[in-house]
Amino acid sequence: MFPVILAVFESQNKLYKEFEQEALPHMDALYNFALRMTGDGDDANDLVQDTFLKAFRFFDKFEKGTNCKAWLFRIMKNTFINSYRKKTKEPDKVDYEDVEKFYETVKPSSTDSAHLEKEIYDNLLDDEITSAIASLPDDFKTVIILSDIEGFTYDEIADFVDCPVGTVRSRLHRARKMLFAKLYKYANEKGYVKP
Amino acid sequence: MDNNELKYQLTALIDGELGDELKKIEIKKLMEVNTDLQREYEILRFTKSLVQKNCTFHSTPEKLKQRIVKKIKPAENPLPQPLEFLKNIFSQPAFAISGALALIIVTVIIVFNQSSENKIPDLAAEQYGSENMFVQASNNFKNILTGKLKPQIVTDDANNIQKFFEANGVKYSTQIPKCEQWKILGAVVSEAGGEKFAHHVYTNSEGKLVYLFQVDESCLNKNEAIKLSEHMMKYLDEGNCYLSTKGNFTILMKKMDNNICAVVSNASKTEIENLFCSL
Numbered sequence: 001m002f003p004v005i006l007a008v009f010e011s012q013n014k015l016y017k018e019f020e021q022e023a024l025p026h027m028d029a030l031y032n033f034a035l036r037m038t039g040d041g042d043d044a045n046d047l048v049q050d051t052f053l054k055a056f057r058f059f060d061k062f063e064k065g066t067n068c069k070a071w072l073f074r075i076m077k078n079t080f081i082n083s084y085r086k087k088t089k090e091p092d093k094v095d096y097e098d099v100e101k102f103y104e105t106v107k108p109s110s111t112d113s114a115h116l117e118k119e120i121y122d123n124l125l126d127d128e129i130t131s132a133i134a135s136l137p138d139d140f141k142t143v144i145i146l147s148d149i150e151g152f153t154y155d156e157i158a159d160f161v162d163c164p165v166g167t168v169r170s171r172l173h174r175a176r177k178m179l180f181a182k183l184y185k186y187a188n189e190k191g192y193v194k195p
Numbered sequence: 196m197d198n199n200e201l202k203y204q205l206t207a208l209i210d211g212e213l214g215d216e217l218k219k220i221e222i223k224k225l226m227e228v229n230t231d232l233q234r235e236y237e238i239l240r241f242t243k244s245l246v247q248k249n250c251t252f253h254s255t256p257e258k259l260k261q262r263i264v265k266k267i268k269p270a271e272n273p274l275p276q277p278l279e280f281l282k283n284i285f286s287q288p289a290f291a292i293s294g295a296l297a298l299i300i301v302t303v304i305i306v307f308n309q310s311s312e313n314k315i316p317d318l319a320a321e322q323y324g325s326e327n328m329f330v331q332a333s334n335n336f337k338n339i340l341t342g343k344l345k346p347q348i349v350t351d352d353a354n355n356i357q358k359f360f361e362a363n364g365v366k367y368s369t370q371i372p373k374c375e376q377w378k379i380l381g382a383v384v385s386e387a388g389g390e391k392f393a394h395h396v397y398t399n400s401e402g403k404l405v406y407l408f409q410v411d412e413s414c415l416n417k418n419e420a421i422k423l424s425e426h427m428m429k430y431l432d433e434g435n436c437y438l439s440t441k442g443n444f445t446i447l448m449k450k451m452d453n454n455i456c457a458v459v460s461n462a463s464k465t466e467i468e469n470l471f472c473s474l
Contacts, residue, residue, distance in 0.1 A: 125334045
């Protein structure tokens with residue numbers, strides 16, 4: 001009986017060692033993403049924990065040598081959609097045509113980025129920018145977080161959101177315009193933008 | 196090239212995802228003659244840099260890491276033989292002294308490893324959310340610098356400031372440290388979750404500012420509107436002084452008597468450390 005127990009123990013130990021090397025180093029990236037997607041520290045903790053427990057359970061199915069980070073993000077995305085999205089209210093769907101029209105009306109006259117930075121960046125608080133990102137529809141929020149905060153390439157994002165690279169590019173383009181329109185409108189309402 | 200496709204390529208250009216050098220040159224040339232395209236490029240680039248600058252990368256809380264590892268790490272070897280072996284070896288006279296020495300060495304190694312594992316987590320990264328004191332202090336200081344948060348009382352007299360705090364409903368005793376070469380500028384009382392909080396500001400001859408936000412420790416435990424991470428509370432409770440920099444600001448957290456204080460300043464980190472860490 002002992003040899004059987006020992007064999008099971010050793011194989012579990014080996015699996016854990018591999019998981020420790022391959023998967024655990026990506027925990028910060030996943031936590032960061034979870035925090036932005038859920039917008040709540042406790043929900044982010046639960047989402048990260050659920051993701052890692054699932055990943056460990058299915059780690060023997062993970063194809064060694066492939067992108068472990070992308071695999072973990074896919075597990076997190078599915079866990080988020082199945083469990084957490086149900087709990088939280090999805091941001092209102094936005095008609096992109098409306099955003100495009102609005103964007104045209106708020107486009108500032110100055111395109112000088114130093115000027116934009118002075119008017120908007122100097123005034124907006126970190127939390128206001130975080131809230132603006134959080135209020136984007138999930139598809140747009142996801143690409144912004146993955147590209148601009150997590151530093152994923154278009155190929156990696158495409159793999160994660162399961163769509164062609166061209167869609168990632170157009171979604172990012174729209175997401176940034178939508179975010180800019182929100183921030184500019186907000187800065188305007190607060191009187192940060194000089195007429 | 197269709198107009199939308201051209202705009203999407205601007206995004207790819209900003210992200211360094213436009214592999215084709217000829218396309219890059221073509222788009223840059225088009226931007227030179229098309230101001231609308233140039234404007235769109237600037238706005239997209241600005242939005243990306245805004246997100247990158249403002250969205251701090253948060254580290255996983257140490258507690259969560261430990262909880263996950265604990266749940267997935269296999270139990271220690273269930274077989275008793277090694278323990279039996281150690282038990283027997285120590286009963287042999289020849290191994291008694293060397294065994295005891297080995298035990299001491301192992302204990303020292305374990306203690307040493309534990310202390311390195313218990314190193315301070317990234318405390319700044321744990322502070323997030325609008326109710327977090329560290330975040331509030333940093334945002335308030337930004338508002339002070341831009342003139343959006345103005346003192347409700349302007350005086351350089353510490354007694355007047357304390358009287359002002361009391362008269363305006365601050366229930367805890369406040370600290371107004373004397374800072375050499377710094378003059379008190381004024382104070383503000385804020386309200387959150389039904390509680391009043393004390394803030395005051397110093398200035399020096401160079402026009403630099405030091406902002407001090409203090410909250411009674413018990414408020415941080417019971418008031419939902421103001422929080423700090425558990426690690427940070429423990430760290431300060433042990434008498435430590437926490438220093439961090441964010442852009443051009445220095446942020447210091449310290450416990451003074453029963454108050455948790457957040458100090459934010461545009462003066463140098465060393466100066467802030469010298470002024471407040473020794474208090």
